[in-house]
Amino acid sequence: MKTRDYIVMIGVVLIVMMLIIPLPASLLSFLIIMNISIALVILLVTLNVTESLEFSVFPSLLLIMTLFRIALNVSTTRLILTEGDAGRVIEAFGQFVVEGNIIVGLVVFLILIVVQFIVITKGAERVAEVAARFTLDAMPGKQMSIDADMNAGLIDDQEAKRRREKITREADFYGAMDGASKFVKGDAIASMIIVAINLIVGMIIGVAQQGMDLADAAQNFSLLSVGDGIVSQIPALLISTATGIIVTRSSSENNMGKEVSQQLLSYPMMLIIAGAVIFILGLTPIGMLATFPIALLLMVSGFVLRSRRKTNEQDLVEKEDQKAEDSFKSPENVLSLLHMDPVEFEFGYALVPLADNTQGGDLLDRIVMIRRQLALELGFVLPVVRIRDNIQLDPNSYRIKINGSEVAQGSLLPDHYLAMSPGVEDPTIKGIETVEPAFGLKAQWIDEATKDQAELAGYTVVDPPSVISTHLTEVLRRHACELVGRQETKQLVDHLKEHxxxxxxxxxxxxxxxxxxxxxxxxxxxxxxxxxxxxxxxxxxxxxxxxxxxxxxxxxxxxxxLSRQITEQFAKPGETLKVLTLSPDLERKLSESVQKTEHGNFLALDGTTTGQVLKNLHALIDKWSDLESDPVILCSPAVRMYVHQLTERYFPTIRVLSYNELETNVEVQSIGVLNAA
Structure with a gap:
């Protein structure tokens, strides 16, 4: 434990002991000056912090300072009542403020109490209460915002953790300030009671025990009581002001002094108008002697600031122009044009409302969920999808790019719904004929009035954002292999290496x-x-x-x-997996046609055989159309890779599996045999 930790602990213990142990007047005077000094330092610190959490110890410090003032009040009360003296500091404050008139001193003391208790403390208490309530209410939204930024790839795990900790600290801080402001309120009440006790009980002790005249006792104890009250209220007022400042301080890049000067002097014309009003005020019986200096200062300051602002704006424009010219000429500017976003989504201006949060669009949130869904399905984090409008596109059109090249496109009718038939057409459902972009199904755009009727008829009805989401999901899933480069692989490997x-x-x-x-x-x-x-x-x-x-x-x-994973993906529990198989003759030909080179193994099947195989496969797939699943070819492990090479270009939806990739408990049914004849 460091020395500063011991100092704080010892200081708190000594404050508690001050409530019990009598202190000499000289030491008490020293502690009173220290109390004022610490309160002044706290006020100056609150003026210089840029956000409240930079002074998060303030609630605890407020309690300690309140306890310190109460301990000083108890010690001074003990000296005033026992010795009729409380040290040079209290006596000097009493004489300086009172100036021989006890009534004036009491009025000044009461004014300080009113300012602190009703104006500053009451306002700070209310602000702290509202801030604590709003901070707690806003926590879920802020947490969701952090999660969205992290899922979108805008921040990493460490930054998200830091922001969550900051939100928690904010809630704790304003909650603590809500309670800590009660300390200041109670301290103001205690000060009034202590002054009344010192005055009344002191006069009684002075007359009854010390043999003083009533006038002398009133003069002496009034002087000491008012001096003690004012000495305690000055640091209390500083602390109350600091409390009000820190709970009303919003986050900023600059301290309060710089913010006030920047914002208050941002409108030079207002200073000129204010100076003119004050000058006109001097034409009244108030007189020019009091108003003219202030009016002159305001008007001169306004003209100077206005002239300086025009000069700065001209310099800024010249610098921006020069910077733009230099940037245009620099080779770095050309290099920046080479950057290419991995995934881009462009849309026409009629689809802007779908992506604009202010207009009720939720496309950005949907894309965040798509990236999360595909991360769970595919096992890697897809890059951030760059969304932008493109006036060159048709207003209702959109397109999806992968590594700068268009891979898919579509069009929407924003005020309509896409309805897909369940297989039996309903002639009463009439709309604009179209094709569903993700799977190429026949569909039609219907209006709001036809939506309920279509749903009752068994149609699948989706809104435009859902059409985009489905299309984008399928495109990203289909082209995921193009998004995994060495950099992405390095990230996956680094993540695996942690565990x-x-x-x-x-x-x-x-x-x-x-x-x-x-x-x-x-x-x-x-x-x-x-x-x-x-x-x-x-x-x-x-x-x-x-x-x-x-x-x-x-x-x-x-x-x-990965046989268990593949089995779960293609074979549903309790159902028979329907497949196409290869004839022994075709498997033999495929095996004999494999060429092994230093760059890998390739299938070199002659053109005639290749054409016949693809023709036969096309015929089998036509028979497969009645089944509600993608075609699956099952073959031996030795030729699976080459069968996939043969079919992937012409039949991309066909899945090619080997016997070793299925679990032994899977029931398989062959519904066709592919041969080369």
Missing amino acids: YPALVEAVIPDPLSLGDVQKVLVNLLKENLSIRNLPLIFETLVDYGQMTKEPGLLTEYVRQA
Whole structure:
């Protein structure tokens, strides 16, 4: 424990002891001056903090200072009543303020009490109470805002943690200030009672015990009582003012002095008008002697500030122009144009209300939820989606870009709903024919009046923001593999290393490089497999990374290790998995057509056979259209990778699985055999 900690503890103990142990007048005078000094320092500190939390110890300090003043009052009361003397400081304050007139001294003391008790303390108490209530009410919204910023990638975990701690400290601070302001209120009441006791009881003691005349006793004890009251009220008034300032202080980049000077003098013309009004006031019986100096000061200050502001604005414009010119000429300006956002969402001006919070749009919140959903599904955090309006687009159109290239587009009718038929058309539902952008289903735009009728007819009815959300989700899921580069892989590896350092070190940099791992992850995402189970993926890479560095083969080994995940994804519990299988002849041809090179293994099937296989596959898929699922091809592990290479370009929705990627308890039914003949 440091020395300063002992000093604070010893100081609090000594304050408590002052309530019991009599103090000599000389020491008491020293402590009174110290009390005034500390109160003055506290006031100056509150004027210089830029936000309340910079002086978060204030509520506790307020209690200690209140206790210190009460201890001083008890000590001075003891001296006044026992010795008829309370030290040089109290006597000097009494003589200086009273100036031989006890009534004046009492009036000044009562004015100080009224100012502190009714004006400053009452206002500060109310402000602290309201601030505490509003701070507590605003906590959930602030917490949600922090979570939204973190999910959007605007802040990291450490910054989010710091902001949450700040919100908690704000609530604690204003709650403490709400209670601490009661100390000042009670101190003002106690001061009045103590002065009354000193005056009345002192006069009784002076006449009855010390043999003083009533006039002398009244003169002596009135002087000491008023002096003691004023000496205690001066630091109390400083502390009350500091309390009012700190609870009314809003967060700012500058201290209070700079803020007041900047904001009060921001309108030079107002100073000139005020000076003119004061000058006119001097034409009344008040006279020019009192008003002319002030009017002159205000008007001259206004003209000087106005002239200086014009000069500063001209200099600022010249600097901005020069800066823009230099920026345009500099090579760094050209380099900044090379930056490309990974994901962009552009829309026409008619769709702006969907993204504008002030107009009730919730597109930004939906995108935050999309990123969170895909993070859980795919196993990595998608980059921030850059949203912007584009006047070059059709007003009702939008487009989605991945790495600067358009990958999807669509159009909306903001005041309509998209209705999709359940399979049986209802002729009474009439709208504008269109195609649902995410899955290419037939649909139509209907108005508000037709919405309820369509829902009763079994149509799926969605609003425009939901159409965008669904389309964007499917596009990001489909193109997720393009968003995982080496930088993103490095972030995933670093996150895994926090919990599995030995596992990461066993893979990177030997036997596999970061690029090798990235290629495996990309291959998994290409086939719509989540990479969330990164520990299991790395365990597999540890086992097989010594045998081969070919990304395709490593991917096959990882897929087999993820068999439980793949089974859950494609085979519903209690249902039979319907698949297409390969004929033995086709599997043999595929195996014989594999070419092994130093850059990897590739399928080199002749054109005639390839065309026939794709033709036969197209016929089988047409028969599959009655099933409510995407086609699945099941084949041996040796050719699975090459079957996928063969089909991915022409049939991207087909999923190719191997026997080793399904759990043994899955029931499989072949509904067609793919052959090369």
